[in-house]
Amino acid sequence: MLIIWEVRRKKSHIVFSIKIKGMLTVPIETLLLFAGILFLLGLIGLLVRRNMIFMLMSIEIMFNSAGLAFIIASTHWKQPDGQVMFIFILAVTAVEVAIGLALILQVYHHYKTLDADEVNKLKDNT
Amino acid sequence: MNVFFYIAASVAIISTIMAISGRNAIHSLLNLILSLLAISVVFYLLDAPFIAALEVIIYAGAIMVLFIFVTMMLNIGLERKTEKKWLNPSMWIIPSILAAVLLFDLILTLKNVKTTTVDQHVILPKQVGISLFSTYLLGVEIAAILLMAGVIGAYHLGSQKKKVTHRFLNKN
């Protein structure tokens, strides 16, 4: 790793810049494991929490970790395709969050609670 | 360089754990933003500076802010007691076991992956842009339509119609 410390003088101000040059030599399994751990944390959060906002949040975590996996792949193959995929995932996530929150608002106004267990009208009543 | 990665990764993981196990909604969301920032750092280290910027701007800056606004609107922060009641430690056991099983599977899968990452090749926004608007143009268009659908849907679902009854029916 190379740390380049630069000080440049401009007309009215001084620019400090630190550049770190080097390669990431972390083995790819570790990277993917990291993404996997984040995903699993999101899954745990989804299963454990009862509040709907938290469940939606955990879903966000899972989406994010999936995107991370794509970026890792893009780095591995040195192509921009993974990053393009991440942009798409981002768009989808945004839409999903928007609509999900709108639905949660409706549920809240109807049931007056954000408990996911209260919304069980599709229960089999035999 | 690896050190930075490990630091950022651990920050991300710890803050995610704090996010999912917090009782206060706003605190959890803020922890989540922190996690996203750490992941952005990881992105930068992975030769994807453009994506790092995008993560901060869009994910942490727009989506999470939306979350926070809605949370504030619903006033959930006041429901501390219920959250405490719902989050007893015994709830964590089974999901943890499941996650451990899946982790085990993941590790097994990853054992067969070969290690490379030798060259450094930063992928600049220009490259991403060219790829986006030439090869994946169709995907862009569809994503645009999706976003439009999301806008309309969110507006429609979010509006609360006041129940207007005819004055004849109002008579009691």
Add this chain to the structure above:
Amino acid sequence: MIALIPSIPFLSFLVLALFGHKLTRKEAGYIGAGSIGIVALLTFIVATGFIKTLPQVKSYSVIVWEWINAGNLKANISFSLDALSLVFCFVITFVGFLIHVYSIGFMAKDEGFSRFFAYMNLFIGAMLILVLADNILLMYLGWEGVGLCSYLLIGFWYKEPTNDYAARKAFIITRIGDTAMIIGIFILFLSFGTVNINELMQQASEKWVTGSSIAVFTAALLLVGALGKSAQLPLQTWLPDAMAGPSPVSALIHAATMVTAGVYLIARTHVLFSLAPVIQSAIAIIGALTLLIAGFSALAQHDLKRILAYSTISQIGYMFLALGVGAWSAAVFHFMIHAFFKALLFLGAGIVILVLNEEHDIFRMGGLRKKMPVVFITFLIGSASLSALPLITAGFYSKDQILWYAFSSQSGSLVLWLAGIIGALLTALYSFRMIFITFYGEAKTEPVFKPGKIMTVPLIILAVLSLVGGFVELPASIGNIHLFSNLVDNTLPVVVAKGGENQEFLFQLLSALIALTGIYFAYLIYFKKPALSEPFSHSRINKFFEKGWGFDKLYDILFVKPIVWFSVIDKNDFFDWWSIGISRLAILLNRLLSITQNGKLRWYLMSFAIGIALILTYMLSK
């Protein structure tokens, strides 16, 4: 034209059944009796045409339409007329016509008038199909048809529960016979691949060895069928109870026609029985036993119609005896004569019962000789024919022929003849007992009205026939006329007698003597000194005879009680548990599975996660 004979009664049945409630009594009577009259006329025309072409043409066949054509099984609605079916047709239509005319008067006050004639016509139609059928499947159709009509007609006055029981009893017992018969038909079809009777008989005589077990088995099955319909041992218990029906019904069905269907069956399939000699001897023995048992039972009855019912069983026993020793034409001859006098007796009994306001007990009748002279004389003639009064009655000639062949034919024996002769004594005894108690003595019940001509004229005609009907077949010693046997021998084999003419004359003398002796004893006991019969009529043996030798009780213990016991145990229908169990299992599984549908999102997510974990672990472990 042969095809018209069975179809006209069916047509009139349809008309009466569909429009009966709209017709007046007169119209219904005309349609009902008139159709049978037309059929009788047709039979007469066909008969004359047929007799002219004898002996070159032995039978006529006509196919009306194709009924079943399924693979190997080909059965058509086709009728064949030969000497045997001609005799039966003649009796059925002619006697049937007379009975129908009688019924117009008998049922005049009954509310089910047109229904009665509809059933009677249906019966005649079915019986004609039975005797005219070309293939055994069509004969079975007629067989079942007469069984159905018997049920309908016995239970005609259905509002009275005992009549329903009697009808059901008749149907069920004859059903046992029917089942045996259809199994016999199955075996025949499986062995020979055809249901045409002539072809069956031909192939049977070619392919089956005399005395082989399959021939014996099939013959036994058909015999059981005949036993059921003809009310012989051991299936004879339904006939006395069947007297619950109106008297014309008893006359037509249970005297002249349906109960003789068994005789027809055995005569038709005689080839089969000659292939199984052991079964044929069984027929003779059953006939002999039945006539004795029924004779003793008739002696102890006090219901007028029950005496006649047991008498019918006994006389059919004679016919079976004749069939059993191979005297085919004698059996058919006796059938014809018996139809005449038994129908006469039943019709006369009907008038007596109706006139005395439904009084059935003969000990409450009496003195009717002067009050109803016509009925008395015809009844006397009928009883005389039944007792085989020598020389002047037809019954003498027919019964005497049977007795002679019972001794002298190839498979006859002294024992069988003895049984027959004792039966003749009993017959004379009980029939004249009936006459003396019913018509002589003081009147204990007064007649309500006088019977009209429409009822008495058929009686007269039948009485005349009971006297002169025998003259078509006179034995060698008296007139040596063999018109009847010449006719029938075109279809049935001739019986070979062991003894000669002189022996025959001796036997005739004996049977004449026995008949006269019986009448004399009846005169002594029941007319002169009724007190002689007193100790006997209260004894235990009398009760035993009266109850039909305890057969009803035996069947009750053997069959009825176990079935009732079992159905009480099976009250909750444990055989149904299988099907109920399956549905209960399905409901249980539904309840179990619906627990997993509790509507909670987190529960579903948990199931997703568990599923993913399991599947991934499974796939990675490979």
